[in-house]
Amino acid sequence: MAKKDKPNFVTSNGRLLHLIDTQQFTHELLHAFFKIADKARQLYTSGIGASFLKHCLPNKRALLYFVQPSTRTFLSFESAASILGISTAQVTSTRTSSELKGETPFDSVHTFAMYHDLIIIRYPEPGFAEKCALQFLESDVSKHIINGGSGMDQHPTQALLDVYTLHREFLRRGGLDGKRIMFVGDLARGRAARSLIYLLCKYQDVKVDLVSPDSLKLKGDMKKYMTKHGINFRESDSMLAFSKEADAVYMTRIQDEYDKEFSAGKIDYSAYKLTDAVITSLKPNCIVMHPLPRREEIPVSFDADPRSRYWEQVENGMWARVALIAHILECDLKIKSA
Template sequence: MQHYEKDGRLQHVMLSHQFSIKLMEELFDIADHVKGMTRKPNGIEFLKSLLSHKKAMLYFTQPSTRTFLSFLTACQMVGMDTGEVRDPSLSSEYKGESQEDGVRVFSSYFDLIIMRDPKPGFCEYMAYLLDNTGRSVPIMNGGSGKDQHPTQALLDLYTMHRSFQHKGGISKKRYAFVGDLLRGRAVRSSVMLLSQYKDVEMDFVAPS
């Protein structure tokens, strides 16, 4: 996954493969601290000062409510200004501009692009494209076609981490995934994260 890294750190968040148990545990610890800080006025103010000099673009060309609002809330929590594209018919794409050109332009306005698109592989493609044009900004995959949904999977694992922290942790458990698994990109990502843990069993239940 080195092509999604820069100077030994994550540059883009594209796939659940990028997250080792060690990295996830570090993120879970940070999330716990942030959760505690949001309960105190001075903690809230401190968080808002962290990225008040940065801007994020929410490029959500696939319908979304919960994912969009969770990212928007997260940006606001750390003080980031945000812009959004949710309906391509209201953007320059309606006049014939390609998605690629649109995102490249946005990369000069914003410090982070959070992307959700119905086309498989589009997020990864744009990360490669921006890297090769010399004006790369981090891209975060908020759901890519039927491929993956790594940030949802991280949230799922964090929920498991909190639920089982006094019950032996995530390892040595049996998990069931139920629903429309063919299009379950979050399931696909969660399975890849869970498979790193010791003695984990997984069952899959889906309509025929």
């Protein structure tokens, strides 16, 4: 199928059928998700509200097909499904499935769809979730797929929780429009940074600063995308070049699990850590985010700093995924009117 004919995976009534790419989100849809996420977390604070949510989708089943390591994405999806009353199962290794006998991964996913309404896929191969969704369309399989992370390319639900975190932070500070976001670290191979940048392009006058080693700079396709969407960006190999102006800092770790596909060579990563000098340079109301896991780029001592937001990101991820699942399985309006 030619790229220009790529389906948008949207139902006839305007709902997401599958979530594959970050680009599927519109500004309007993002903010609809934020409202559902806020309403669900507010309902969950009471026993009656939690019971209401638990009875939203008790007849639905979800399969977590996670053959790439994950902690937060896996647990937040599992928790989000539980909140909505969805029963879950999991496959976390091809060694426990018939793929060991020669079955293709696509037939495995098709099999999962016979037992489940929703399949959440985390896979090391870029584009795998999209290929599965296309196969579903061609085979008229009326089940849903969510991309839980694919290779170095896409992580749409990480981007959703990240922009939800930014939305909540800047809600009383004029919103996300016009803010300056600084990305730091492995920007060539980090799918979380790429995916968030896609969503920042949905906002007005957002400014992006990119700080990375020369061999791990953001790829050209993303720079062209930002230019096309009117996003001004700057690049440097020094955090101190931009840190004083940042409204939010998005730290990332080095993605050395992809060294075989994309070797960055030997790098002195000490310049891309949150040092005392960088911390001192940050504005009092600047926030620091990280998709996690972290290594040494953020010291544990910074966790107590009022500007840290990475643990809030973790919790926000669960509620953002509650909103997404509710939308795809059509119980969002029920939550909204509760």
